Amino acid sequence: MKSGKRLVIEAVTAPLVIWAFIWAWFYINPPHDISRDNFNTSWLLITVVSYFITLVIVALFVGRLLKKAGYRFEFRELPRVLNEVDPKIIGDSTRDIFNIVAMWGVFSTAVLAFGVKKGTIFTVAVYLVLSSIGLLLMISMLISVLGTALILYELLTGRRLSHSFEKALLLSLLSGAFLVLVRLMSGYPWAFNITVVRPLLKVCTDNYLCKNLLLLSALNALYGIIGILILPKRRRLGLLLLLIIALAIAPLLVKVFIQLHSL
Structure with a gap:
């Protein structure tokens, strides 16, 4: 059985890969509201920064989940605890983790299409x-x-x-x-x-x-x-x-x- 740490890594990586393929497709065949000029440094910076913010949100979510299950640890000890935790605890919430990261992709795509302000709205x-x-x-x-x-x-x-x-x-x-x-x-x-x-x-x-x-x-x-x-x-x-x-x-x-x- 996969460890809790691996389940979390897969849950945050899968939507990243999916969105990367979507953006690559948009770059090769741009939709009518997205041009190749939109794939600029500012968009890339916002995408990367927001992804790391999303990872922090995921870490907080997982940490709260583990504490509700009875685990007590410091935040920096989360990777170690994930290796030791019962994978079923994480497995039941991988969909939620996936959805959190998927929403990051929606945000980044909206910024790509509409800009930062309109994309956030x-x-x-x-x-x-x-x-x-x-x-x-x-x-x-x-x-x-x-x-x-x-x-x-x-x-x-x-x-x-x-x-x-x-x-x-x-x-x-x-x-x-x-x-x-x-x-x-x-x-x-x-x-x-x-x-x-x-x-x-x-x-x-x-x-x-x-x-x-x-x-x-x-x-x-x-x-x-x-x-x-x-x-x-x-x-x-x-x-x-x-x-x-x-x-x-x-x-x-x-x-x-x-x-x-x-x-």
Whole structure:
């Protein structure tokens, strides 16, 4: 089995290699909004510096993860601890590490296309959209597709499977709360002067779409609550309720995608 240190190195290197290939392709065949002149020293400097900043963020993330698992160490001892730690602790979070570095690539590409100021604004806007609407849609898709399959399997076979109800509840509540906040902000003209939240404001000013997104968030949260409170006590009833919610999410999810596409 790979060591924790190797897992971290692979998780931070893989997106770097992927973005390097993408940028090489952009240089060979420049898109309409990126010219070869954009590949200059200032962009390279920003990319390198921001990558090292990202590595620091990853190190802090991994350090916090290990401390939550019970390890006690100084920050400079992190490489040694990673060699000794149970790889499963790191393995469960490699996707998060990958995503952190992937966002660095989004930022660097945005700077390449739009410049530092506009690129930073674009990156923050993308992050806000992904962490609210994108996260909500992802959870809804997992519940409606994977959740339905798992529930049916349990009902038909009687075998108990693992579900992540706590995460579904927490993330749904967070994304829903953020949408409510943006919805409240959309009632004030000054909010539209904040460039980074403008895409979200556009979504939340559509009453029907915003209502459906909040309904999705509520159904996802209800799914998590039933999984936490009812399922352990009354298994079959809990599974049936979860199945009803998962099936109710599917058509609503389709509506939301259609509405988002028509914006």
